[in-house]
Amino acid sequence: MNAITRPTQSTPRLTEAYKILLALLIVFSLALNGTAQAAFAKTAPADTVKVFSQPKPVSLARLNAGLAPNQPVLVAPANGATSLPVSQALSVNATDPEGDPLTVSFYGRVKTAVTSTNFKFVVLPDTQYYTVNTGGDAIFNSQTQWVVNTQAANNIVYVSHVGDLVQNYDGVPAEWLKARNAMYLLETAPANIPYGTAVGNHDQGINADPDSTTNYFNTYFGVSHFTGRSYYGGNYGSNNDNHYDLITASGVDIIIVYIEASGNPPATAVLNWANNLLQTNPNRRGIVVFHNLMGATV
Template sequence: MPAGPRLPWIALVALVAACGDNTPALVPATASTTAGSTSTGGEGGPPTSTANPDDGTTDPPVTTAPPTTGGEPGTTGEPGTTGEPGTTGEPTLPGCGDAPPADFVAEPSAPADGAAVPGPSVDLVVTIGGTILADATAKFHLREVHTLTDADDFTIVILPDTQNYTQFPGNFPQYPAQTQWVWDHRNTDNIVAVLHNGDVVQHGNIEEIEWQRADTAMSTLEKTGTKFPDGIPYGIAVGNHDNGASFHDDIPFSTALFNKYFGVDRFEGRAYYGGHYGKKNDNNWILVRAGNLDILMVSLEYRGDLGQDPDVLAWARGVFEEHPHALGIVNSHHIVKANGDFSAEGKQIYDVMKKVDNVQLMTSGHIKEFRARRTDNYMGHRIHSMLADYQDLIVPADDCAGGCGYMRIWRFSPQKNQLKVETYSPSLDKFMTGDKEQFTLTVDLSAATGVFEVVGQTAGHDATLVHTVTDLKPGATYEWYAIVRECGAKVTTPTRTFTVE
């Protein structure tokens, strides 16, 4: 196709750089000393579990230093960057005007969806339209589609409120028993992550000894080995007892001690740590890989009567949208009430996430001695939301209190598109039964059939942008899409499939 008008070469270089994909890197440039290793990588990151139980583990150092600063509001977690909600955060470019073009569109045009191509190469073609003020860039993503088996199954462990373990020394052994079980079963159960629902402690800004106990328990997950260079990935949501929003505290909504013990510096440099909102770790996200599936987990701070901050929710939505093919999970302290209704802030979270296609699960605690769940469907998009909290459970026959060590085990089967939820206590070695404690949910895990990788980028001023993919496998099926940017506008094209003859 004849070449269209071009910008001067200096402007073109600036345009291509500014219009590049701003997706945060999964592996930070400098590894944290707490991780015990140096990690490098790119989109998708390394596997986080293995079937080999002998991986030469070592104990981690204890980290209690004050946190360092990170990204500003409006980012997707990249430290030291800023951006406005609803835009790509790109500067104004030569010839672009004052605002992104509202009518910019992009569609995959070849090969046709479901087509058979001769191979071993194929041209991926995107057709663009609307206002084209300067060169557009298209970043092409491709994956080979694999057949799923039982070997693709994986597990995530949910830790409900631990406040009565950290407050009372007699109850405390049940907390490290939970994390030790996770570590001991990391390979046999293919555990890829742990999420703490919040209320780590009882007196968030008063009793530092409680945070020290939590640090001891969670440090077990930070042991390192050949297959786990950053330890077992985990994320923590800030609960009302953690930030002083309960009557037990006298410094409302302060997270000074939370950030002293579980702040940005503790996680920075670990490959799974995606980032945080603002300068503190109160709202944070992690990204892990289970076989061929990326799993993105965002933890949001409890805000109670203040309600969730709209800017934080916009940030969280942006994080999920930057990883459209990852399984999305929201972790926050109070989402579901005892009767199964949404809490006020749970409803705020859902009203944002229901419009984000890849968010399918939300997990919470907060309500003592209750378990509840709900499933909501918005225009075909289904989200399962769950509540589990055992903090006041006392079983004299088992000589236990404070929750008796019960936690949730989420067992995923991508082959069956299923999530089996179990309730188990490592300290008692007992399962709870009943439909509130053991149940199966349908979850779309089709993305586990393969990981999208960036295979190339093309820039141009013409109506089509083309990238040639080579070395395709005969008989293999592939899926692809492109992220197209122009003058601050951004479009993610629909996904298309083709098979190589």
Template sequence: MPGVLSAGEAAATGTGGSASTGSTTSGTVSTANAGRIDTEHARFTLAVVPDTQYQYDEDRGDPAPLTASFEWLIEQRSAENIVFVAHLGDVVQNALAMEFAQADPVFKILDRARFPYSVLAGNHDIDGSKDDTRGDSPYLHTFGPQRFRRMATYGGSTSNGYNSYHVFRAAGQQWLLLAMDWRPSDASFAWARDVIAKHPKLPVILTIHELVNADHGNPVAYFSDHGGRVWEQLVNDSDQIFLTLNGHYWPPGRVTRKNAAGNDVHLHITNYQDRFYGGSGMVRLYHFDLARNTIDVETVSPWIMDQDPAKRNELAEAEIELTDDTNRFSIPIDFAERFAKFAPVPVRPARPAKQLVIPGTAAYWRFDGPAADQVADQSGKGNDLTRVLLAGDAPSASAEFHPDQPGHASWLFPGGKNPARGGYLKTADDAPLNAMTFKSGYTIEAFVKLADDGQDHSWEGLLSRLGTGRDAGKTGSDPDEPTVKLGFSGGLELQWAVYPVDKNDTFTNWGHEMVAGRWFHLAIVNDGRHSTVYVDSSELLRNPATPSNGLSTAGKPWLVGAGHYANTIDQGFAGNIGELRIVTRALKPSQFLNA
């Protein structure tokens, strides 16, 4: 098979240069405008430029739309975190040297800005009757390997120069993009498979000129005859390929197919040459968001956006952006799950309890052992827990845990109410923790997953303290409420409701609605004056500005996995608890258990 040419080995096949100097069409953008990107941020953008052939059609074209698109991408590079630009082929209409001479200076706008990009040959860029063994061409003179070899993203090309690949960094990882010819030969398909094999952990985006087609009135795409060959020779058995992008046909469309591994592959066609002004320099933006597990797609014409609205013609007004479901949409992708077979997210190593017993630790309970009758207090302060059973099933050991949890296990609490069901744990009657008032501040942390069982668990308690406000000498609000309760409302809103030492009334912090069936870390931090609630180390909104000091006590036990009213257990907690830590001072998020 043809060898993979590295950036330093790629042979020059023409006169076009990479990162060369020279004037742009408008002369308005320089390297200084390029902006910075954040390769570690969870959100990044891949810009896609489809068929621009009518802009370079002998003497009938106009480079202004593509010029505006490239200049706009450079201007937006930092704001949108645009990491790469992919052209989908048919740069020009007739494969003529004069047409490539018109296109070349426009692409040099990206070269000067050191903006990485790829270009592939469409059927109008070369002799479309031949595969990529066709030999020399004006296309290669302009967009052969010599143009890209100075780019940091460029990885190499086939020996014939018509297929290439790039590796770019975004969202804290590397991504591989293949730019394949209009008609790859069998040897070039073998080269592509070899490139993927040499990057076994990288997710792959395939760009190629022809793969799927769509019909007017039906945006569900389907394979062309050649597209079926691409699927069978490359995509189906290459699980790393999760997204394919092609032009050639119109209108746009998309479809999702299962590959041989049973995973989704998203196949998209995007092309606007049939629309006003040869597509008006349309750019499709793929906004990857690994925090939200979504790719948001939008389609805009920077050339039209830049026009004076008062002078914009009627046809241009309709093309500023395309907002129909075919051109503006979102794709839900659980990236970690989709890439798990070839690039599993490494499990954070377990950390021994002794590393987490920091100065001021009053109690630390880890539910990483069997569901026994007792759970030891890892702090060594003697606040061990004893299991108490209610009606129904008892708590049981679970292999599930939060990915940032020091202990790699949890207990599943099968709680419920009417009557109270499941079970909970409590400190001994003489445990030191029972008498503590925490006047100097406190931090309470827990790793939790709420049960997603469709049952009513409203106002369930995760952590509470036996003894009511009345028992502690408090008469405000409802004195039958517990002195301390960390729980969840009927809407799964987090609630920290306590009787502080310095007040005769209850004091409540509220959180937002939590998602059942999903692990999270929570922390309540009091610095001796104010209490602040955090979820996954993020400070929440409804934290009172009113001062609050300490926690009232009637000297009674603490409860894990239950709440109470008037000292009567009303229900057992439903869900998983990984571990709990109570510290006698305010911690910063960098000191939390999930840090």
């Protein structure tokens, strides 16, 4: 059997049958002056391709079309910020490389409610008769000892004495020792219950006179006694007649401000101090302890 041979064919030069469409070629080059240029090849059959020898400038603005906006920059509030006011402005810096207007949207989620535990405050008013009457100190002691004994069961987080620790002003040491002994029971470990005391009109050298002495009050309940305690916030002036505490209970932040008793409205400077404390702690629940009844004299 004779072998069948396939006739050889010579590859013809590019003809219409083998014309190839070439995609539009864009070649960018930077001129010496930094202007972007491009050389274009026209889509055409392979044997009729014409290449433009002179590159043509291309607008950079046109080349940048469709670029994404720049990453926004947070302005306020700071990332991870805490203790924010109830009404907080949200602010970011957002820019577009092409200068196009942007629409900024903020997305939030409802914070899951935190199940909190009930807590209690204990208020001790006008204990002066316990310090002046025979046997009264035992009653005073039993009150504060009860607070210590039941602190865990009742979740007592703070004790506030609203003033008139003693009866006979700033001059009878025995009364002040009884008041000290009773109140210091709150400091007994492991309870160590936070507490504060207001200056009542019977705790001053002259009744209802904030300019008179409070020597015994500041001896036993002064700045030096409370400095370093986690809940003690600070004081006004040179003594502890006006002071404040900061506590947190079951996730609730609280500020307690104590203002000294006065036969007249408190001094403007003291009121400004107290007001500034409340203004600078907007996320804390505020309690003001003042021996005077509101709108009345002592």
